[in-house]
Each structure stands twice: as structure tokens, then as C-alpha cells.
Amino acid sequence: xxxxxxxxxxAWFLWAGIVLSLVGGCASSGHMRTQADDHYRLAQxxxxxASPLLAEQEIRKALVLRPDNARxxxxxxxxxxxxxxxxxxxxxxxxLQLAEEAYRAALRQVxxxxxxxxxxxxxxxxxxxxxxxxxxxxxxxxxxGYDQPALAYTNIGIAGRDPKFPVNT
Numbered sequence: 001x002x003x004x005x006x007x008x009x010x011a012w013f014l015w016a017g018i019v020l021s022l023v024g025g026c027a028s029s030g031h032m033r034t035q036a037d038d039h040y041r042l043a044q045x046x047x048x049x050a051s052p053l054l055a056e057q058e059i060r061k062a063l064v065l066r067p068d069n070a071r072x073x074x075x076x077x078x079x080x081x082x083x084x085x086x087x088x089x090x091x092x093x094x095x096l097q098l099a100e101e102a103y104r105a106a107l108r109q110v111x112x113x114x115x116x117x118x119x120x121x122x123x124x125x126x127x128x129x130x131x132x133x134x135x136x137x138x139x140x141x142x143x144x145g146y147d148q149p150a151l152a153y154t155n156i157g158i159a160g161r162d163p164k165f166p167v168n169t
Contacts, residue, residue: 036065070109074116077102114140121155130159
């Protein structure tokens with residue numbers, strides 16, 4: 001009888017340990033999510049204040065904590081995208097490629113917002129791939145509740161313009 005009680009006691013102790021570690025893991029996960037969101041908000045702030053290098057440092061910290069977050073990946077893509085334009089009027093092709101890669105990673109996530117599609121369509125326009133840009137913008141328009149259709153229609157219009165009539169930039 002002592003052996004059975006001891007076995008039940010050990011089993012209960014192990015079960016309690018597992019439950020506590022799961023609860024602790026959830027709390028830890030929540031803390032990591034909060035930290036990642038703090039880095040994300042700081043990155044957005046730096047980006048809006050024209051500090052893309054600081055923004056990139058912060059969003060990379062967020063991505064270390066939550067590497068599959070579509071919003072964070074989109075933010076990284078936007079950071080690369082704002083660094084595409086060079087003072088001489090040329091494009092930084094490396095930054096353009098990095099932006100495209102980050103958008104593609106964001107689109108692989110289930111929770112990717114439609115803004116990823118529209119922003120990615122802008123990169124496709126810069127890469128002179130208008131058919132793909134139109135397809136991305138149209139996908140955004142098909143998302144129920146998408147609240148910025150003007151951006152998608154603008155990219156569709158730019159992609160579909162007649163090359164004989166260039167847009168002055």
C-alpha cells in the first residue's frame with residue numbers, strides 16, 4: 001500500500017510540475033509578446049521620425065522574440081523600402097531585394113494584413129513587374145473589410161498606365 005501511495009504521490013508531483021511549467025511558459029510567452037510589441041512600436045516611431053537604422057535595430061529585436069509575426073515582417077520590409085531611394089535619384093537594389101524578401105515572408109503568415117499585399121505591390125512596381133503588382137493589389141481588394149482601397153487602386157493604375165506617357169516623379 002505504501003508503494004502505491006508513493007507512486008501516486010510521485011505521479012501527482014510530476015503532473016503538478018508539468019502544469020506549473022506550462023502556466024509559467026504561458027506567462028513567459030505573454031511577456032515575450034509584450035517585449036516584442038514594445039520593440040515593434042519603437043521601430044514604428046523611429047521609422048516615422050526618419051531614423052530607419054534605429055527602426056531596423058528595434059524591429060530585429062522584435063523578430064528575435066517573434067520571428068513569424070506578419071506585422072513585424074511588414075515593418076522590416078517598410079524599413080528597407082524607405083531606404084530604396086538614393087539621393088542621386090537611383091534605387092538601392094539591395095534594399096529593394098530585402099524589402100521583397102520581407103514582404104514574401106510576411107505573406108507566408110496566416111495573419112498577414114492586406115496592407116502587406118498593397119505595400120508589396122509597390123515594391124513590384126519599383127522592380128518593373130506591373131502584372132504581379134496588379135495581382136497583389138487586387139488580392140488586397142478582395143479581403144473583406146480592407147479599409148484603404150485607394151492605395152490598391154493607385155498601384156493598379158500606375159501598373160496599368162501606358163508606357164508612352166511616363167509619370168513625372
